[in-house]
Amino acid sequence: MSSVEQGIGPTAGNPSKRSTATPLAARLNTDFPQVIVAVIAVVAFLTVSEWSGSAYWGGIAKLTSLYLVATVFMSILYVDAGQTSFGQGAIFGASAYAVAVVGSLQGYSFAVAAIAGLGAALIGGVLFALPALRVQWFYLGFVTLSASMVFPDVLVYFDSITKGINGIRAPFTSITDKTAIGLSPLTLMIALVTVGALAFQVWLARTRLGRQMKVAASSTVAAQSLGISPSLMRSVAFLVTAFGTGLAGMLYPPTVGFVSPNAFHVDLSVLFFFAIIVGGTNQPLGPVVGLILLYMVPNVFLASFVEYRLLIYGLVALLVMLLMPNGIMGTLEDWRRRRAGGAAGESLRLDRFIAAARSNRIPRIDAPDVIAIEVADVRKAFGSVKAVDGVSITIRRGEIHGLVGANGSGKTSLLNIFSGFSRASAGTVKIAGADVGGMAAHQIALLGIGRTFQTPRILPGLSVWENLEIGLDARNPSAERTIPDDLISELRATFKDRSIETIPHGQRRLLEIMRIVLKEADILLLDEPAAGLSPDERRTFSELLRSLRDDLGKTIVLVEHDLDLVWGTADRVTVLETGRVAASGTPQEVAANPAVSHMFIGGQRA
Amino acid sequence: MRFDEIAIIAVRGIGLGSVYALVAMSFNIVKVSSGILNFAQGNMVVLGGLLAYFLFSMVGGPTQMSWYLFLPLAAIGVGILMTLQGIVILLPMRYSTEDHSWLITTMAFSVIIGAVLLITQGPNALSVRSVFPTFMVAGTHVPAPYLLTFALAVIWCLALSLFRTRTMTGLQISALWQNPEAARAAGLKIRRLQIVAFTISGLIVGSTGFVAAPMITVSADSGFRYVINGFVAVVIGGMGSNIGALIAGPLVGMVGMFAAYRYGAELQGVATLLALIAILLLRPQGLFGSTTARQV
């Protein structure tokens, strides 16, 4: 029977019902319409202002567009990649200054100057990325803010190159003179860069890299468990952002005709940041709305109230933050989604998924005594606390191995050692025969380990399908494919418009497990997966685990408190107490072992 | 370098650095009670200086008697403003410190205060005359405020220590810092304590701005430097440690002074930035912070 018929879609198993599938929830997001609106607005503003002949409005349109590009890229850095970095104004300025110095002072053509500008921006990107590898959140914010603050000072200091306070005139008439269609090459370039930036952000979010950056931003441990190096993601984000900001910065001198240190004050970086927050994170129109409100309104529309410009700016930011924490576009989107309501949609059915996967799988004949994980005399201490005190365990391939013990017995520490989140202070850890002693967690993940966490690591703002797709992204290229492509397509079709926010906890659990199955992980490390599941859900879960073992050949290490679940599912059990193995063997052997009889208190077992 | 040059750098560095130390102390009390790093501290210092200017102009110029009278007024004035700020910022925050809205709301407050300064005073710096005579260090005259700010920093450090150990409110704030969950379970009024922390923070920076007015730049855009340098002092001294702030502030001040003397005023900021990066790389918990320092 093909997977499509047996299927996991809404009408699984009953072809006649297919046409009456439950209607999907409201459109997940309005990214594409927003980008269209933004693009049209920008292009219209740029072209109309230029055709009108007004130098003032032409200048405003161009400058606002350049700021928009910088804001969009900052959004990629801050929202998508989670880096609190306030360096964009400085990078923008570095690029602008490089262009002005090389082009105007040294006399090179704009093309050459532009390359210098991009180069300066990338150097800036590297410099700002370095602290991000060590510190995050407000430390990173203050360091980058501080760097942005000294940037004008540095420009003034090197006045032999930059002409200091006086600034540099940079007319670049070659690209500011109008061409046949009444638009200058500059305007065309700005339009191109701005449209490109808006499209890029939305495109990036849908690529593997974009998703991986979001995972790294959302949870460092989830990222590592999926083979993603958070440091690498951060570095890439900084470089991509620097490049984009550099593209905008290099078009600044021809636009304004002049660069001076004061133009790249730290206020610029703060403006970009506020624009993102006020406009609404995760919304393509957010930066547009934010800049209109925080830049154009005070500087253009209310220009006669120039004294109050700053006050309006600050008050708007404060009020929006207090009243609409999701920003303007964010609040509109919330409102739209709430109004549209939406059906609950199809539940994740892991059992059918496994069954469908099984039907396509060529059974692999495994030697039953192959070792999946082997730890010998492993120790781990935190200060004076011995979390793991000489533990030796062998996990055989294709078995379900329960790991139980009280809080503080060391089972989570041990799991962390298996998956590389914790380095053992002594002893050896071997996965599939290979010593993983010095390996980082994200490297171990690529050996075929899949891990779930006590709190399911779900990415908000992504669809259910995208949350699963993260598992696909993490597949090791050389791993054997057990999940057929048409099954994956069906999953995508069913869940791509399903918002993650509404799915209940039990489903999130299943999603995390489906994700690592899609990752083609051979060894599943499950950290208290039954927490929060109802008794019925636990029964189903137990069947699921056995099915993963029997049908897909997975090895499962199950850290759990629910002894019934463990005893009903596991092939072998290890009991940990104060960091040592208290008992190990088959469930029956352990239950009969007097050393651990105190674990089983009262009550009948269902 | 000659001895008198070293002496000048040291004295001025300590004096200016004491302003940073005081900003750091005002950071500390709010940070340990609510996890918020109040970005508006810098402008609050400037506000203290502005209040000095206004209060003195009401009596026709600074005098020693009016100085003693107006100092607590300035402190209270900024204290009230900070209390209001605290209430506004804490309002939308649920207890969980995962709410990061404060980063933006404190920055917005900073911008608003700067804007008000700009509107009322224009962009130029105000000058406030010192009421006390200069004092001699190694043969050169040093304006009194440089010594006064240091004295103020020491006094506040002692006062905060007494507050922490001798008053019930101070004890409760300290408890909140040491074990937030136990503090909640014990029934301490967390929100009230957090707001009190804002008030005290305001008293600190208000008095700082007033005392330091003759030596700082009282203008709409100078707040940034004080908050950034205050933050550097917090990081170097160790989050939550006022002794650390007392030592780190002058250190930052002296580093900046030295850089300005040797390489020019433009590099003052670069020097402190490098100091910040160095500490974060070498000893991120700061001189007196603990590696297990709890973040409320």
Place this chain on the structure above:
Amino acid sequence: MLEIKKLFSGYGTIPILRDIEFSVKAGEILLIVGENGAGKSTLLRTVAGLIKPTEGTVELNGTNIAGAEPDKIVSRGLRLVLDGHQVFPEISVYDNLRLGASARKSSKAEFDRDVAEMFAVFPILEQKLRARARDLSGGQQQMLALAQAFVVKPSVLLCDEPSTGLAITLMPPIIDFLKKWAASGTAIVIVEQHLEIALGMAARVMLLERGAIRFSGTAPEFKQYIAAPAKEPPGAAKEASGAA
């Protein structure tokens, strides 16, 4: 004194407690037992206001306090002693006690009286009055944590695993203290893993399993329940279902 109805609670989106109902009267000691992960700590924390329930009522002396902030709940007379002998480590024993009492308005005389009572029960606290709490042993810290709760004179006391991390020999004075405290009219709910310690003092027992109440009754009934031959050894269910 304390009546819980249809209580549902959890962490974030993770549901832990389902449909919990029970009550405790003045002077009564209710013991809650269950395996790790059964939801015992979650239950106490929810009642004390540290976690907001998603559904249900918590009636304290007739008033529903479900979802209220802990400081309101303490001022109404319910106090939780957290697990892990948690105190304020950097300050003295005396100041710890003062902090405990500060949650409720009381006169100095009352405070001194209450503290004197504590010294009678836990003399070591008086000896170490000026010592920093972190210099005390685990057992002493547990005594301090209980004393901190005592001086706020709650009408309902919740106590989360007081024996964890302590040698068994340290428990008798604590058990006696709790019994006397209940006898004076306080309702006490105590979570304990070590049955031998706890069964001696409790009037009633409640067994939590996977977030729901599995058994509720008197202590003698509970003893019978866990000794019952109908109890299946673990693994029997697996054999019965025939899984490989």
